[in-house]
Amino acid sequence: MTINEISQKLLDAKYRSKLSFAQIGEAIGRDEIWIAALCYGQASANETEAKHVLGVLGLSLDLFPSLCQSQSxxxxxxxxxxxxxxxxxEIMQVYGYPMKAIIHEKFGDGIMSAIDFTMAIDKVEDPKxxxxxxxxxxxxxxxxxx
Amino acid sequence: MTINEISQKLLDAKYRSKLSFAQIGEAIGRDEIWIAALCYGQASANETEAKHVLGVLGLSLDLFPSLCQSQSxxxxxxxxxxxxxxxxxEIMQVYGYPMKAIIHEKFGDGIMSAIDFTMAIDKVEDPKxxxxxxxxxxxxxxxxxx
Amino acid sequence: MTINEISQKLLDAKYRSKLSFAQIGEAIGRDEIWIAALCYGQASANETEAKHVLGVLGLSLDLFPSLCQSQSxxxxxxxxxxxxxxxxxEIMQVYGYPMKAIIHEKFGDGIMSAIDFTMAIDKVEDPKxxxxxxxxxxxxxxxxxx
Amino acid sequence: MTINEISQKLLDAKYRSKLSFAQIGEAIGRDEIWIAALCYGQASANETEAKHVLGVLGLSLDLFPSLCQSQSxxxxxxxxxxxxxxxxxEIMQVYGYPMKAIIHEKFGDGIMSAIDFTMAIDKVEDPKxxxxxxxxxxxxxxxxxx
Amino acid sequence: MTINEISQKLLDAKYRSKLSFAQIGEAIGRDEIWIAALCYGQASANETEAKHVLGVLGLSLDLFPSLCQSQSxxxxxxxxxxxxxxxxxEIMQVYGYPMKAIIHEKFGDGIMSAIDFTMAIDKVEDPKxxxxxxxxxxxxxxxxxx
Amino acid sequence: MTINEISQKLLDAKYRSKLSFAQIGEAIGRDEIWIAALCYGQASANETEAKHVLGVLGLSLDLFPSLCQSQSxxxxxxxxxxxxxxxxxEIMQVYGYPMKAIIHEKFGDGIMSAIDFTMAIDKVEDPKxxxxxxxxxxxxxxxxxx
Amino acid sequence: MTINEISQKLLDAKYRSKLSFAQIGEAIGRDEIWIAALCYGQASANETEAKHVLGVLGLSLDLFPSLCQSQSxxxxxxxxxxxxxxxxxEIMQVYGYPMKAIIHEKFGDGIMSAIDFTMAIDKVEDPKxxxxxxxxxxxxxxxxxx
Amino acid sequence: MTINEISQKLLDAKYRSKLSFAQIGEAIGRDEIWIAALCYGQASANETEAKHVLGVLGLSLDLFPSLCQSQSxxxxxxxxxxxxxxxxxEIMQVYGYPMKAIIHEKFGDGIMSAIDFTMAIDKVEDPKxxxxxxxxxxxxxxxxxx
Amino acid sequence: MTINEISQKLLDAKYRSKLSFAQIGEAIGRDEIWIAALCYGQASANETEAKHVLGVLGLSLDLFPSLCQSQSxxxxxxxxxxxxxxxxxEIMQVYGYPMKAIIHEKFGDGIMSAIDFTMAIDKVEDPKxxxxxxxxxxxxxxxxxx
Amino acid sequence: MTINEISQKLLDAKYRSKLSFAQIGEAIGRDEIWIAALCYGQASANETEAKHVLGVLGLSLDLFPSLCQSQSxxxxxxxxxxxxxxxxxEIMQVYGYPMKAIIHEKFGDGIMSAIDFTMAIDKVEDPKxxxxxxxxxxxxxxxxxx
Structure with missing residues (x-):
């Protein structure tokens, strides 16, 4: 993986700031995963959000267009x-067709959108x-x- | 995708039986996704479970070894x-590195097991x-x- | 490309019948492209539609489940x-990023759905x-x- | 995707100029998609067109050869x-053979040219x-x- | 390469007939290369041409639809x-870009059609x-x- | 495609010189295609030829070794x-096996050399x-x- | 293979130091293979370990974050x-399925973890x-x- | 994976016999892994060994040539x-270069043979x-x- | 690898005959490697040679066309x-460019033909x-x- | 192919020196192919050999570690x-299985080592x-x- 320059700057600044993605997200009212996706160039912000994130990370606000433009x-x-x-x-390789069969059974022929989509990652403590x-x-x- | 012969038999029998994966699962005390994975040759049953599934689907119990053996x-x-x-x-392509960063932040360097692992698929009704x-x-x- | 057995049967029957996809579509109230997609195993019909198509093509109605089930x-x-x-x-290779830039400009960050989607193919006569x-x-x- | 240097310059200048592809196109009498294709190095202009585009975007006219030469x-x-x-x-994967069958039916054995070719992208407003x-x-x- | 069944039949019949592609072509008024392309399923004939070729090769005329239909x-x-x-x-790998540069120089930006296209293969005797x-x-x- | 530095220099110098490949070729007694192949690093010249080409294009003669050495x-x-x-x-994909069959028929089992080989590209004017x-x-x- | 910059620095420093991986490992209480994996960016250290390794190799302690962060x-x-x-x-290609069969036989359906995992490489002297x-x-x- | 017909026969017979690879190996004086490799067509036996294995599994001794011939x-x-x-x-992807570095350090430039090679798989019981x-x-x- | 049917017949007949490739070659005046290439469908014989080989192996002479025709x-x-x-x-991967450099140095820019080409494989006994x-x-x- | 920096230095120095690989090899008592492999980073020298080669080519002796270290x-x-x-x-593609069959016949199941291995390239003059x-x-x- 080669991430682009602006992503590298955001991730380095985050490391130095010792802020978690969740803390950055709280500051601007967005989820930690969306923030992480933004840092890796996988989501795009509006100008206000972009400047907010840059400010929290202590980076130049002039970088904001890189967080707003269309990118691959x-x-x-x-x-x-x-x-x-x-x-x-691997989960997609092993469970992909079983999942398709279950979704077809419950919903009919179609897909789960990956665009009108959100995700959460939680830590569930367990003694084992x-x-x-x-x-x-x-x-x-x-x-x-x- | 070419699924093997026994999978085709199981899926055809399921279609004829008009049973859902959940109904088959209830009959033998297993989750619908594990049943679907078994039907696609992605999980292996013990002899009791295998015969139970075959019986529910009206197939010959002699087929049980195919559901129990090691397979690719x-x-x-x-x-x-x-x-x-x-x-x-696509979710793995777009959100993979963001997910890795979040998991690293919350748990440290490591992975989520895809073996000591379960999955659920639910339908959430929504007027939109x-x-x-x-x-x-x-x-x-x-x-x-x- | 290897198309599956049922697709081959449908396409052979269509050839013998000398019906166009549009004529088959008219008979059951669906567009020619959706009919073609169904014949190639890329769309799924409900039981009524499936039997209607089979009947128009002079095939056994017992084949209907193959036109209704979830398939890859x-x-x-x-x-x-x-x-x-x-x-x-080639259009996707050459014009893909230009199209993305135009869509981003007109709509914002997002995609054109290929699921909530229809298509038409027309012949425009031109002396050249x-x-x-x-x-x-x-x-x-x-x-x-x- | 790595786009070449001149493309990056054109796209950055366009972002700063806040001009849309359509507005650049109007200035020189070309469609927005052709302009976008030119910016991504997928079309080639003549010297007049090239200088016109560079002028509109406030870039040095000396860059014109890069917009005119043969490129991959x-x-x-x-x-x-x-x-x-x-x-x-995905549309090509799912609907490719159905489209081929329809075009063959309507036109005979042949192709749709991707060279003697134009494209348009429109926004159709819809309450849903x-x-x-x-x-x-x-x-x-x-x-x-x- | 796996060629389809009808191609195999045509090539076997040609071998048994000891006719050259040129001789088959003369019989029906077509070039040897077009005949060879037809035998390999890469061109499609009309009904008259198809029956003519089948007749020359001593095959059942009932096979004609296979030579006429749209195929991949x-x-x-x-x-x-x-x-x-x-x-x-290898010629395309080594000389592809030089050829593109020459064609661009002589014709401008565009391509040589592979559809509105014919080909000839000649043997030029040479003592060396x-x-x-x-x-x-x-x-x-x-x-x-x- | 990434062409190497010396190729880029040669092609840029050619563009500035407004010389065609044929004109460069005439100056040193070689065909336009061989010249184009040399510029793209796909052919190698001897020292005399190399210096001649460099001189015609107004480049430093010290660059000659790059045009003479073995390269990938x-x-x-x-x-x-x-x-x-x-x-x-595409021609190789579609017509490759037909061409092989014709060559085998005319010459026996063997190949057309791509090394003891020349090529020409001509423009044939046609009102259509x-x-x-x-x-x-x-x-x-x-x-x-x- | 392109290894990243920090890996190159660690490996160059190790070469100059004439220390073996085992000697570096002894200094900080870790196995030679883990040290080698760390140098190639395939393992991550905590701050103490990172500084210890950097010190042993005579590198700036400020580099420690590169040895601690999540990386691909x-x-x-x-x-x-x-x-x-x-x-x-090759061992995986040739012996992979036999190994799977043996492990399935001895342990049941499952895998050997590559995460909860250690490795050793030993030299066994042998006159042959x-x-x-x-x-x-x-x-x-x-x-x-x- | 598609395993060839003789492998399938051997594995089916083994399943029916309820013998482990180790038990088959003991009967003919070979290791369990070599037996598994033989069953998957990855090793070749001499005539005596081949007949011995076939006999233990209750298969026709006439199959022995399939266990002795050169195969891919x-x-x-x-x-x-x-x-x-x-x-x-994954171990090869993650630890490959570290392993190479350690082996180079201990042995010099060379490889571990995968031909003059044996392997063992053991179960180490552990309360965790x-x-x-x-x-x-x-x-x-x-x-x-x- | 899947070899075609005629190759399988030739190799099976050779195994039963206990003849070496060299012995088959001697019988018809050809080298062992050419015979092996013929058996694998990589060389083509004339009718006399083909019948000779079939006769030596005790196969039906009617199979001769399969050994003579153009094949992929x-x-x-x-x-x-x-x-x-x-x-x-691996030799080509590791030594390919060194070999190219040596051949270029000794012969100039060109290739070793793989068509006007023969090969020999010898066993050199060595106590080590x-x-x-x-x-x-x-x-x-x-x-x-x- | 991108060769690394040290290889480029060695090959450029060799070109300037007008020494053949054989002449460099004679100077240090090694074969021309091994020298070429060393120059391309495919073999590793000991310190004496490395300095000897660098000296012959007029390069700084300080570069020797690059010729001695483990590299991909x-x-x-x-x-x-x-x-x-x-x-x-191509020889491997066309003659690979025939060669395997011959070696298996002459030696039994095994391989020719590419490590305990030498190679020679000779020019055989021939009027044709x-x-x-x-x-x-x-x-x-x-x-x-x-």
Whole structure:
């Protein structure tokens, strides 16, 4: 993965600031995941949001256009090599068709939107080992017949 | 995707039976997604479970070994072409690094297990369009230092 | 491309019947492209529609479940070799980013849905050579911020 | 996607100028999409057009040769990762063979040209959500028999 | 390469008949290369031509629809392994950009059509070793500006 | 495609000089295509030829070793994205096996050399649209039996 | 393989220091392989460990954040070209399914963790040629049924 | 993965026999992993060994040539999708260069042979979860200088 | 690798006959490697040679056309998985550019033909382990300048 | 192919020195191919050899560590585009399985080592065109049974 220059600046500034994504998000009224997506160039902010984030991280407000413009989304190789990200790819490989069958059964022919979509990541403490809970919430879009 | 012969038999029998995955699951005390994964050859049952599923679907109990043996997991091409499954791939492409950053921040260096793992898919009714809610629940595994 | 057995049956029956996709569509009240998509296993019908199409083509009505079930969508290799289909791939390669920039400018950050979507193909007669007019009509989906 | 240096200059200048592609196009008598294609290095201008565009964007007219020379066309990876562009790829995957069958039926064996070709993108307002209307207009080219 | 069943039948019949492609072509008034393309499923005939070819090769005339219908074009892997065909791929790899530069210089921005296109292969006898002469003749298509 | 630095210098100098490849070729007694291949780093000159070309283009003669040394040949991705170059790839995909069959029929088992090889590109004026005529002339090499 | 800048600094400093990975490891109480993984950016240290390693190698302690942050793991192409690394890939290709069958037989359906995992590489002297002994020690993770 | 017919026969017979790979190995004096490799067509036996294995599994001794002939080795796709096998691929991706550095440091420039090679898989019981211990033992082969 | 039906017949007959490739070659006056290439469908015989080989192997002479016709050459995946064949691929990866530099230095810009080409494989006995000696003998083909 | 900086320095110095690989090799008692492999970063020297080569080429002796360290081997894309190198790839594609069958017949199941390996390239003068003779000499390694 090569992330672009502005992403690198945002992530370095965040590291130095010792702020969590959640803390940055609270400051501007957005979720931690949306903030992380913005930092990696995967979401775009409006001018107010962009300047707010830059201010919280102590960066020059002049950088705001980089956070607002249309940019190519999608990071990394088609099969991820990073083990954490690979596990989500593996879930799609192993459970993809079972999930499709279940969604078809419950909703009919269509998809879960990845655009009209939010996500949450929670830490569930457990004495046998903490658990990661990931929740996807996407609008069901039925195939249009015409 | 080419699914193997036993999967095709299970899915055809399920279609004829008009049973949902959830109904099959209730009959043998397992979740609908695990049942779907079993039907697609992505999970393996013990002999009792295998015979139970075959019986519910009206198939010969002699088929049980096919549901119990070790088999190669993972379906379909490295980049899925089916739109429903592609959306989960897209989430990994777009949100993968943001998710990694959040998990690293909350848990440290490690992964969410895709093995010590369960999943649920729920339908959330919404007047603006129903929503698909997918929940992943996997154990956090920290990298061992030695 | 290998199309599945039921698709081959539908296309062979259509050839023998000398019916156009439009004529089949008229018979059941659906557009020619949706009919073509159904024949290639890329759309799914309800039981009534399925039996109607089978009847028009003189095929056994018992085949209807194959036209109704969830199936994997997406045909052919990742880069198409057929020249007609390649041209649409080429348009995406050459005009993809310009189209993204125009859509971003007019609508903001988001996508054109390929699910809440219809398409038409028209023949425009022209003395210098007839022209193919393809119209895509898809709902704009803005990225959700949260 | 890595766009070349001159493209980056043109897009940055456009952002600063707050001009839309349509406004630049009006100034020189060309469509907004052709302008966008030119900015991304996917079309080539003559010297007059090139200088006109550079002038409108406040860039040095000496850059004109970069807008006129032969250059390699085609951007991005063979399967796009950007969700907006992917949807056009998905349409080709899902509807490619149905479209081929319809065009063959209406025109005979041949293709829609992607060279003798124009495109338009319109915003269709709709209370249930605005729609993107994309129109391709390409000459039909029949296979020559010899 | 896997060629389809009808192609195999045509090629086997041709081998048994000891007719050359040119002789088959003469019988029906078409060039040898077009005949070869038809045999490999890369061109489509009208009913008269199809029956003529089948008759010359002593095959059942009932096979004619297979020679007339729309079918997916393009054979073999994306990089050919057959040495003869690879050499044409190598020419494209080595001389592709030089050819583009020459064509751009002579014609302007555009392409040589591979559809409004004919080809000839001649044997040029030479005491130092016979030479293969391949001639491509395609219409120049300039990029449309709009 | 990324061409190397010396190629970029040669092509820029050619653009400034307003000389065609043919004019450069005449000056040193070589064909325009060979000159273009040399400029793209796909052919190698001897010292005299190299200095001659550099002189014609007004570049420093000290650059000559770059035009003489062994260098890796082959440009661009395995499937070209540039539409002009893609058409030659498409010809190989569509007509490759027919061409192989014709050559086998006329010459026996072997190949057309891409090394003992020359090429010409001519413009054939035509009121219905000018045509590109490409001629390949390569030695036939029969497979050696031993 | 392109390793990042900090990795290059660590490896160069190690070369100059003539310390082995084992000696660096002893200094900070970690195994030689973990140290090597850290140097290649494949493991992450805490601040104390990071500064300790930097000190041993005579590098600026200010570099420590680079050794602690979340970074993308996985090096090199999907099929390795380096012969030493390829042999491990080959073992997976040749012995992968046999290993899966043995592990399934001994443990049931599940995997060996590559996260809760340590490795050792030993030199076993042998008059017929020394042998490399590689030991993987990973926790067995059974697939969860739910 | 598609395993060949004889492998499928051996694995089915083994399943019916309820013998472990180790028990089959004991009967003929070979290790369990070599037996598993033989069953998957990745090792070749001599006639005595082949007949012995067939006899133990109750299969026809006439099948022995299939266990003795040269056959193509290597199973599955270049990046494995099966989670158990993928973990070994991941180890090569993540730890490959660190392993190379350690082996180079201990042995010099060369490789661990995957041919003059044996492997063992042991179950190490552990109250916190059993562990898989995999041991590779391969001859070190130094690069020859000449 | 999937070899075609006629190849499988030839190889099975050879196994039953207990003849070596060299013995078959002697019977018809051809080298063992050419015979092996013929058996794998990589070389083509004339009618006399084809019948001779079929006779020696006790197969029906009616099969001769399969050994004489033009067929697609090249076996297996683009990167071989079989360890023996991979080693030759590895030699090309590791020593390819060094070989090119040496050949360029000794012969000038050109290639070693793989068509006007023979090969031999010899066993050189050696107390430290027998050695495989492979000799390629191909005509040098200089790039034509024109 | 991108070769690293030190390789570029060595090759440039060699070009200026007008020394052949053989002459450099004579100076330090090594074969021309090993010298070429060293220059391309595919072999590693000891300190004495490294300094000797640097001295012969008039380069700073301080560069020696770059010639001695472990580095990733393998150059260029998985399918080579350079015609000279491609021919060796083609030999592997066309003759790979025949070679495997011959080696299996002569030696049993195993491989030719590419590590305990030397190579020679000779020019054989021939009035019909000089020939390239390439000799590989590698130790046979039988698969270990255990």
């Amino acid at each position: 989304k999608g990071l990394g190789p088609s099969v991820p090599t990073d083990p954490l990200i690979y596990r989500f790819y 080992g903490d658990r990661v809970k990931v929740t996807f919430d996407g609008k069901f879009l039925p195939y249009k017949k015409w | 997991k993972g379906l379909g091409p490295s980049v899925p072409t089916d739109p429903l499954i592609y959306r989960f791939y 369009g129903d929503r698909v809610k997918v929940t992943f629940d996997g154990k956090f595994l920290p990298y061992k230092k030695w | 969508k997406g045909l052919g290799p990742s880069v198409p070799t057929d020249p007609l289909i390649y041209r649409f791939y 050579g007839d022209r193919v007019k393809v119209t895509f009509d898809g709902k704009f989906l803005p990225y959700k911020k949260w | 066309k085609g951007l991005g990876p063979s399967v796009p990762t950007d969700p907006l562009i992917y949807r056009f790829y 959500g605005d729609r993107v209307k994309v129109t391709f207009d390409g000459k039909f080219l029949p296979y020559k028999k010899w | 074009k393009g054979l073999g892997p994306s990089v050919p392994t057959d040495p003869l065909i690879y050499r044409f791929y 070793g016979d030479r293969v002469k391949v001639t491509f003749d395609g219409k120049f298509l300039p990029y449309k500006k709009w | 040949k082959g440009l661009g991705p395995s499937v070209p994205t540039d539409p002009l170059i893609y058409r030659f790839y 649209g000018d045509r590109v005529k490409v001629t390949f002339d390569g030695k036939f090499l029969p497979y050696k039996k031993w | 793991k996985g090096l090199g192409p999907s099929v390795p070209t380096d012969p030493l690394i390829y042999r491990f890939y 040629g020394d042998r490399v002994k590689v030991t993987f020690d990973g926790k067995f993770l059974p697939y969860k049924k739910w | 080795k290597g199973l599955g796709p270049s990046v494995p999708t099966d989670p158990l096998i993928y973990r070994f691929y 979860g059993d562990r898989v211990k995999v041991t590779f033992d391969g001859k070190f082969l130094p690069y020859k200088k000449w | 050459k090249g076996l297996g995946p683009s990167v071989p998985t079989d360890p023996l064949i991979y080693r030759f691929y 382990g027998d050695r495989v000696k492979v000799t390629f003998d191909g005509k040098f083909l200089p790039y034509k300048k024109w | 081997k393998g150059l260029g894309p998985s399918v080579p585009t350079d015609p000279l190198i491609y021919r060796f790839y 065109g000089d020939r390239v003779k390439v000799t590989f000499d590698g130790k046979f390694l039988p698969y270990k049974k255990w």
